[in-house]
Amino acid sequence: MAELFAYTDGACSGNPGPGGWGALLIARDGQTVLKTRELSGGEANTTNNRMELLAAINALETLEKPSKLTLITDSVYVKDGITKWIHGWKAKGWKKKGGEIKNIDLWKQLDAAQSRHSVTWEWVKGHAGHPENEKADELARAGMAPFKP
Amino acid sequence: MSDKETINVYDAQAAKYAKLVTHDAPDQDLQAFIDALPSGGYALDLGCGPGNSAAMMQAAGLRVDATDASIEMVRMARDTFNVEARQATFEEIDGTDLYDGIWANFSLLHAEKSDMPRHLKALRQALKPGGVFHIGTKLGENSARDTIGRFYSYYSEDELTDLLMKAGFRPRSIRKGAEKGLDGKLADFIIILSDG
Numbered sequence: 001m002a003e004l005f006a007y008t009d010g011a012c013s014g015n016p017g018p019g020g021w022g023a024l025l026i027a028r029d030g031q032t033v034l035k036t037r038e039l040s041g042g043e044a045n046t047t048n049n050r051m052e053l054l055a056a057i058n059a060l061e062t063l064e065k066p067s068k069l070t071l072i073t074d075s076v077y078v079k080d081g082i083t084k085w086i087h088g089w090k091a092k093g094w095k096k097k098g099g100e101i102k103n104i105d106l107w108k109q110l111d112a113a114q115s116r117h118s119v120t121w122e123w124v125k126g127h128a129g130h131p132e133n134e135k136a137d138e139l140a141r142a143g144m145a146p147f148k149p
Numbered sequence: 150m151s152d153k154e155t156i157n158v159y160d161a162q163a164a165k166y167a168k169l170v171t172h173d174a175p176d177q178d179l180q181a182f183i184d185a186l187p188s189g190g191y192a193l194d195l196g197c198g199p200g201n202s203a204a205m206m207q208a209a210g211l212r213v214d215a216t217d218a219s220i221e222m223v224r225m226a227r228d229t230f231n232v233e234a235r236q237a238t239f240e241e242i243d244g245t246d247l248y249d250g251i252w253a254n255f256s257l258l259h260a261e262k263s264d265m266p267r268h269l270k271a272l273r274q275a276l277k278p279g280g281v282f283h284i285g286t287k288l289g290e291n292s293a294r295d296t297i298g299r300f301y302s303y304y305s306e307d308e309l310t311d312l313l314m315k316a317g318f319r320p321r322s323i324r325k326g327a328e329k330g331l332d333g334k335l336a337d338f339i340i341i342l343s344d345g
Contacts, residue, residue, distance in 0.1 A: 037327055039325060039327070041322065041324035042322065043321065044319075057177065058177075061176070062327060143325070146306070146320065146323060
């Protein structure tokens with residue numbers, strides 16, 4: 001039985017500044033890798049959190065069919081936002097106590113993207129030797145490269 | 150010179166293509182394009198296809214000049230999406246400081262590589278100062294016909310960004326991914342939003 005995993009990462013040089021995002025999708029049957037897909041991108045002027053969000057959005061949007069998958073991010077912001085905070089924001093009509101929701105445009109996109117799928121969200125410590133997370137980091141840095149002075 | 154065989158494929162498969170590319174709401178690229186334009190701004194949809202994107206631009210309050218070389222696509226845009234599209238090839242786009250934004254989503258990849266600098270220069274001229282330019286193409290090398298007869302020029306990321314910069318555009322965001330096209334094949338693509 002094939003299982004689907006998406007590893008996502010964002011990178012930013014300066015915050016705000018030039019940034020990039022990367023996503024590595026892997027379909028595995030046990031230890032056997034059946035398929036992989038690499039996605040990346042970047043922006044001239046952005047933040048690390050926006051890049052982390054875009055990595056997850058792109059990973060979910062690239063799947064044509066509704067899918068069951070595990071998305072592994074090294075961003076606590078993304079993991080906690082999508083699994084905890086977002087419920088409160090939506091219940092209040094996309095508002096939160098004490099001010100505006102930062103990156104609300106991307107949170108709405110992420111919410112729409114995940115609604116098509118059944119997603120298990122996991123957090124992994126970044127730059128800690130996880131090969132797939134390292135690969136996602138590499139893609140994010142490549143996505144940022146064209147925008148670095 | 151516009152590729153007749155490509156135009157014929159779109160004429161013949163307009164309905165099938167419309168089904169493939171029609172969405173209920175703007176995707177992230179179209180939303181970013183709409184957000185980058187001033188309220189009520191004027192957009193060129195170059196190679197509008199069935200008109201779904203132009204319709205969503207109109208719904209967002211933009212005025213749209215929707216063009217396509219395929220008369221069947223133009224008809225579909227008018228009949229299905231109520232978009233006043235017009236038939237025009239890339240060569241027929243001219244004018245100076247007309248548009249606040251130009252949306253060339255997987256259309257210019259049907260032009261010969263040798264014509265690309267000329268087309269980009271004309272588009273840069275048609276764009277107002279401060280305008281934005283969206284381009285989507287398939288990633289790869291050289292030119293080829295796909296299995297259903299469409300002519301494609303493929304570009305690498307460096308090649309496309311160089312072409313854009315030489316025409317006076319400054320890339321603001323880049324997105325690379327993979328998607329199934331009308332020929333049913335998964336293909337790598339690149340989307341670049343630039344400041345004019």
